[in-house]
Amino acid sequence: MASMRDIKRRKGSIQSTQQITKAMKLVSTVKLQKARNRAESTNPYFNAMYQTVSSMLKRSGTIMHPYLKANESRKKAVVVITSNRGLAGGYNSNVVKLVTESGFAKEDVQIYAIGHKGKESLERHGYEIKSDDSDVIEAPTYTDAAEICGRVLKAYQEGEIGEIYLAYTHFKNTVSHVPTLMKLLPVELDEESEETGKSNVLMTYEPNDEEALDVIVPKYITSLFYGALVEAVASENGARMQAMDSATSNAEDMISDLSLKYNRARQGSITQELTEIIAGASAIS
Numbered sequence: 001m002a003s004m005r006d007i008k009r010r011k012g013s014i015q016s017t018q019q020i021t022k023a024m025k026l027v028s029t030v031k032l033q034k035a036r037n038r039a040e041s042t043n044p045y046f047n048a049m050y051q052t053v054s055s056m057l058k059r060s061g062t063i064m065h066p067y068l069k070a071n072e073s074r075k076k077a078v079v080v081i082t083s084n085r086g087l088a089g090g091y092n093s094n095v096v097k098l099v100t101e102s103g104f105a106k107e108d109v110q111i112y113a114i115g116h117k118g119k120e121s122l123e124r125h126g127y128e129i130k131s132d133d134s135d136v137i138e139a140p141t142y143t144d145a146a147e148i149c150g151r152v153l154k155a156y157q158e159g160e161i162g163e164i165y166l167a168y169t170h171f172k173n174t175v176s177h178v179p180t181l182m183k184l185l186p187v188e189l190d191e192e193s194e195e196t197g198k199s200n201v202l203m204t205y206e207p208n209d210e211e212a213l214d215v216i217v218p219k220y221i222t223s224l225f226y227g228a229l230v231e232a233v234a235s236e237n238g239a240r241m242q243a244m245d246s247a248t249s250n251a252e253d254m255i256s257d258l259s260l261k262y263n264r265a266r267q268g269s270i271t272q273e274l275t276e277i278i279a280g281a282s283a284i285s
Contacts, residue, residue: 004265011258018251024087025244028237032174035234039171046227053220057187063209066157067217070186073162077110077130077152079225081168081232082118084134089246091169091239092117094179098167100125102181110161112152114229140229142222149222156185164221168228169235175242177235184221 002010057068078099082092096118099109110130113119115137123129131151136144155161164185170178205212 007262021247028241032237039234075161076163077161078165079112080118082115083236084116088240089243096121098181145226171231171234
């Protein structure tokens with residue numbers, strides 16, 4: 001059985017850790033409020049953008065545009081959005097699992113990392129890190145998303161990569177965050193979409209379809225990038241708040257358990273001293 005000194009030292013250490021987890025929970029709560037408001041205010045725009053562009057592509061018929069057809073490259077670009085810091089439960093590891101368990105061959109994947117944790121994990125798994133834009137996740141802007149989008153699309157147009165994916169955490173609400181792997185290019189329309197496109201009037205582009213799609217698709221993908229960044233920040237703070245809340249509760253349980261053990265050890269020590277005193281007094285008499 002541990003001594004009273006050991007129990008007291010252990011209890012003090014846990015109490016110090018609990019103070020840290022409480023402070024981190026409060027900080028994450030404040031950050032979450034700001035990030036959630038930002039995500040909720042921007043979501044309508046990006047949802048409308050997604051629906052509009054999807055509808056346009058469904059009505060585009062058989063347009064042969066680079067963004068609508070696959071090239072010969074087997075390489076896949078995966079934009080992975082994680083955090084720069086840990087202590088957020090399974091937030092980072094869940095995004096990494098999307099890539100490692102996707103079935104993609106490592107040699108065919110190029111990682112465009114946003115967030116140190118995802119970069120470091122995938123690097124350890126043997127994936128090629130094509131670029132590192134981890135600083136972006138601290139305060140993401142639309143300009144940052146456009147710059148990353150431009151680099152990825154340039155590689156796609158030049159035939160360096162044949163597919164573009166986005167791995168991030170979708171923010172549903174404070175306690176629900178869904179790791180998501182989304183294919184961005186080439187645009188794929190399912191059978192239902194094709195039937196819908198045939199039943200509607202085809203889209204007419206001015207001045208022509210190629211020039212219009214050259215402008216529309218990059219803006220569309222940039223919007224998805226930025227929307228994913230905003231949702232990822234909210235999800236990160238939500239996950240960290242939950243993790244720190246659980247850690248604080250666990251620390252409280254451990255402190256209660258150690259307090260009980262300390263009291264039992266103290267009671268045992270007092271009982272032993274009384275027994276020795278009584279035994280000594282009996283021996284003298």
